[in-house]
Amino acid sequence: MCRLFGSMTRSNLRRTVLSVLGVFAVCQTFPTPNDRDRMMKAEQFEFMGGNLLLTNKETKVNDILMKIKTKEIAEGMETGKFPPAMHFFSAKELIKQSTVFNILRKLPKGAALHLHDYALLNVDWLVKNATYLPNCYICFTAAGGIRFHFFLRSPQKRLSKCSEWVLLEEYRHQLENVTEFDNSLFRNLTLVTENPEEAYQSQNIIWRRFEDLFKAASSLISYAPVFKTYFYEALREFYHDNVLYIEIRALLLPVYELDGTLHDKEWSIIAYQEVAKRFQHDNPDFMGAKVIISTPRKINNSEMKTTIFEAMKFYKTFPETIAGFDMVGQEDVGHPLWYFKNELLIPREVGVNLPFFFHAGETDLEGTSVDENILDALLLNTSRIGHGYSINKHPMAKRISREFKVPLEVCPISNQVLMLVTDLRNHPAANLMAEGHPMVISADDPAAFGACGLSYDFYEAFMGIGGVKAELTTLKQLALSSIKYSAMSVKTKAECIKLWLRKWDEFLDEVLDMSNRDEL
Numbered sequence: 001m002c003r004l005f006g007s008m009t010r011s012n013l014r015r016t017v018l019s020v021l022g023v024f025a026v027c028q029t030f031p032t033p034n035d036r037d038r039m040m041k042a043e044q045f046e047f048m049g050g051n052l053l054l055t056n057k058e059t060k061v062n063d064i065l066m067k068i069k070t071k072e073i074a075e076g077m078e079t080g081k082f083p084p085a086m087h088f089f090s091a092k093e094l095i096k097q098s099t100v101f102n103i104l105r106k107l108p109k110g111a112a113l114h115l116h117d118y119a120l121l122n123v124d125w126l127v128k129n130a131t132y133l134p135n136c137y138i139c140f141t142a143a144g145g146i147r148f149h150f151f152l153r154s155p156q157k158r159l160s161k162c163s164e165w166v167l168l169e170e171y172r173h174q175l176e177n178v179t180e181f182d183n184s185l186f187r188n189l190t191l192v193t194e195n196p197e198e199a200y201q202s203q204n205i206i207w208r209r210f211e212d213l214f215k216a217a218s219s220l221i222s223y224a225p226v227f228k229t230y231f232y233e234a235l236r237e238f239y240h241d242n243v244l245y246i247e248i249r250a251l252l253l254p255v256y257e258l259d260g261t262l263h264d265k266e267w268s269i270i271a272y273q274e275v276a277k278r279f280q281h282d283n284p285d286f287m288g289a290k291v292i293i294s295t296p297r298k299i300n301n302s303e304m305k306t307t308i309f310e311a312m313k314f315y316k317t318f319p320e321t322i323a324g325f326d327m328v329g330q331e332d333v334g335h336p337l338w339y340f341k342n343e344l345l346i347p348r349e350v351g352v353n354l355p356f357f358f359h360a361g362e363t364d365l366e367g368t369s370v371d372e373n374i375l376d377a378l379l380l381n382t383s384r385i386g387h388g389y390s391i392n393k394h395p396m397a398k399r400i401s402r403e404f405k406v407p408l409e410v411c412p413i414s415n416q417v418l419m420l421v422t423d424l425r426n427h428p429a430a431n432l433m434a435e436g437h438p439m440v441i442s443a444d445d446p447a448a449f450g451a452c453g454l455s456y457d458f459y460e461a462f463m464g465i466g467g468v469k470a471e472l473t474t475l476k477q478l479a480l481s482s483i484k485y486s487a488m489s490v491k492t493k494a495e496c497i498k499l500w501l502r503k504w505d506e507f508l509d510e511v512l513d514m515s516n517r518d519e520l
Helices: 010-026 033-046 056-079 088-096 099-106 123-128 168-173 178-188 203-221 224-240 265-282 301-317 337-344 373-379 395-403 412-417 429-434 455-465 472-484 490-516
Strands: 110-116 136-140 146-150 243-250 289-296 322-328 385-387 408-410 439-441
Touching: 056 099, 056 455, 056 472, 056 490, 088 412, 088 455, 099 455, 099 490, 110 439, 110 472, 110 490, 123 178, 123 203, 123 224, 136 168, 146 203, 203 224, 224 243, 224 265, 243 322, 243 490, 265 289, 265 301, 289 301, 301 322, 301 337, 337 373, 373 385, 373 395, 408 429, 412 455, 429 439, 429 455, 439 455, 439 472, 455 472, 472 490
Parallel strands: 110 243, 243 289, 289 322, 385 408, 408 439
Antiparallel strands: 136 146
């Protein structure tokens, strides 16, 4: 732990660590038991946040936090119910009861940098608000799914493989148990189930269900009045979870009005921009939001070329709102990045600096062309790596990512729910965190997983991935990294850091005050 080094300055601390490593490297002597303490200190220095020095106030808060954390881990081991080792759907209620979790909810988390447009906001809001709006119709698909649409008058045309459209207001009047029906809507808009192991027996099965719920949610959110309100409420949810800034991957699908008018991508970008500014006006200590233009990775080369030129145009026209470009969808069944090499090199060839934020390495298929995405993302100059789950299998990519400060956007709950890892203590990011590899923690699609905001993923990273070694310094480093690696301008980052430091100090005071009142 960094405080074990006493009152050393950071430069002296680093020299001490390097000297420990240097003895073995230069003299080629094998360490002995006498070197144990120095080696343990050197190892902790390498850990995420291990090179940060704690103030007296931070040390007090760290002692409080680690005492509670150690107790909760011990209890989890004794009872066999340690949340990071359990499926999130089963662990969620236990997490909500955790004192560590309630502290983390108060933590200023910086930025959420990996989110998707139609799974931002708790599904309860959609069910209780959007589906109760006038003119909301529903149809039921042959596969057991649902679709929504708002019509001025009863429609005659059906969707393919969908029942007749039914006005929800009238449909609810015919039901004996409206609450149960609304609960069924919730289940159709999330992956949440009591028996995930039985319901989702392969990654392909859960991804098909995942994509279907996105279609259901987008059919509801793509109505213009819902679209704007949904984004505002999503910003509110993250703001209340002490997130200062967000970036979303957005497909920019057509948005429609009640009279059938369709809005294009530019309208959606402007809508995002206007809503973000209005939310900032209402909440001056929120730093804003940016959009990463996204496209399905199943499109062909011609479509990708058109999309790239479109993205360059929007990036130039809306520099305050557009952060860059990415591809989305199940990585294992979509085209690998190298398939689009020529199209993705167009910005560089025409002298346009279009930032990329590629999903890569969200796979456990080692040695396939999809698995090579992790290195190709770096070769194609990605600014961050979405997930990067497989990076430990690629030492060259891992080295480049570390040395050139290309961070991973680690999404613990998403990786578990989508069946890449069962026990989050075994997540590949545990190794990366031990090495201080550049990373940020994000939530991916919190609404789809029955989560909200960023606190649940921070809990899983702090308690499970980081293990006992993750301390207050780890949380501080993760929050600061999220601001550092965001697409905010240099000026805005400086303002955000200033705001975050104020909120961090308030957080420390709050924890100390709660401890003094025996509320922890």
